[in-house]
Amino acid sequence: MTSTKTNKSQGVKADRTMPASFYRSQDLYERSRDEIFARSWQFIGDSDTILSDGTNVVPVNILEGCLDEPCILIRGAEPGALSLHSNVCTHRGSVLVEKPCHVETMRCRYHGRRFGLDGCFVSAPGFEQAENFPTEQDNLAKIPMQSWGKFHFASIEPAFTLDELIGDMKERLHFLPLDQFHYAPELSRDYFINANWALYCDNYLEGLHVPYVHPSLATLLDTRAYRTELLPYGNLQVGVASNEADAFELPQSHPDYGQHIAAYYYWLYPNMMFNFYPWGLSINLVIPQAYNQTKVRFLTYVWRPERFGNYSTADINQTELEDEEVVHAVQRGIQSRVYKSGRYSPTWEAGVHQFHRLIAASLGF
Ligand code: FES
Ligand SMILES: [Fe+2]
CATH class of the missing domain: 2.102.10.10 (Rieske [2Fe-2S] iron-sulphur domain)
Known part of the structure; x- marks a missing residue:
């Protein structure tokens, strides 16, 4: 872990990514259960x-x-x-x-x-x-x-408060009537992935891959306006809609009022994603099963089904399969004896960088 030590004083522009050995380590997986997951919400x-x-x-x-x-x-x-x-x-x-x-x-x-x-x-x-x-x-x-x-x-033994985790989400999305969001079991399912849980999160945390891996999703997002906002224990990716996509009707008092927002993608450390769309919410729970096996539970909450429009749960499934394919490719790649780690895109990978820093802090690297 010497390479992460040098990261401490640097940042997304200079640091190297998590060493590949992290994702391969049974020992670090065991430690993560106690030091990351048992202390999380x-x-x-x-x-x-x-x-x-x-x-x-x-x-x-x-x-x-x-x-x-x-x-x-x-x-x-x-x-x-x-x-x-x-x-x-x-x-x-x-x-x-x-x-x-x-x-x-x-x-x-x-x-x-x-x-x-x-x-x-x-x-x-x-x-x-x-x-x-x-x-x-x-x-x-x-x-x-x-x-x-x-x-x-x-949380079994929380290392931070729930408010530190979801405070921004509660505040920014206060205009949504959560009591009218209804769980739809027929639109919910589990995916099983033969990869380390953190690789799945890494992939979620950047939009750089979207045009390459998800060409149809890319047409719905204005990639120049796509942004990541860092929060104390997580981050928010704001998916600004292209002209074709449905968008939230934000109240005038909302900080994002005037922007055409197709999705709020919240990632909550270490393993939860709350994705809000104009039709409702898709919760993704990344549940490690072993250091190289992960279950991802997709829970769908429908608010306004008439707004499934051009990004519905069928499209979410398609996006998921596309993501799985690249995550599997990375899982194979990080077995390499040659590849050790990479660099972050300062424009696109601030969220991945933050995730790696939070892991390093939890595990005391
Ligand atoms: S284990 Fe003995 S009463 Fe419960
Ligand atoms: Fe993706």
Whole structure:
């Protein structure tokens, strides 16, 4: 990692990209799980779908296949009161709740310990003689969870606040009625990619490849006006529409008022993308499965289906397949004994540079 050390005082104009060895390293992948992912915020679902009618307790697995942290989302007695707790029994560590259900208390099937809907210990057979029992440690640990409208995020051990992550998105898109965005399962799907998760993010974070890899998308964007804005823990790519493309109707008070904007592409460190279009929202969750395998979950939320127009979910699928092809080509390329790292385009790759600096900071390079 010596090349990244020299990066510290430089910047996008002078630095070299992440060493290829990073993407090949099982060891750095293991460290990333603890030092990047366990400390990040993850999207866990929306109010409409996460707790179906009649259930008040639902198991939630944070970053399935990567962290696999068992949690339980609990709807309390107060209307709208949601909380997230560890789903691991505080006795000997059995997973407590296996499927969504409606219960008054949660009882561990192993030795019968009970917990209330506030996560607190209620009773434990066989512990009558136990001294100094129960204590705080016998309650189910609370997991930090915060919401933006109907969208819920959780973090096991947050290294930064949710507001630092999504503050700009909340403010800039305050004019969108999120409660009218509805999850469309038929337009949502998972993609499986044989590549390192960070290569997938690298590709998302620059528009330089758009004219080469996505010729039809390129006709909808005014590439001269395309820009990236850096945020504390992420960035925003603003897709300015060409004359043919549909655009947001921005309120007059909006900082981007007067611009013809086809898409706001938010990337949230380390692995989430929130892509807003005039018809709704496409959330992409990049979920590492191994150092060289990644699942990408595309969740579609439709607001105004009549505006699918010239960039609908079929086009998003096409763009995704085009991206996968180049990401696979890079995955093959970074196995090389000759290639070590490259340089950033100062015009186009400020977002990739920022991503690499954030990884380096998280891992203490
Ligand atoms: S592990 Fe839950 S009661 Fe023993
Ligand atoms: Fe792309």
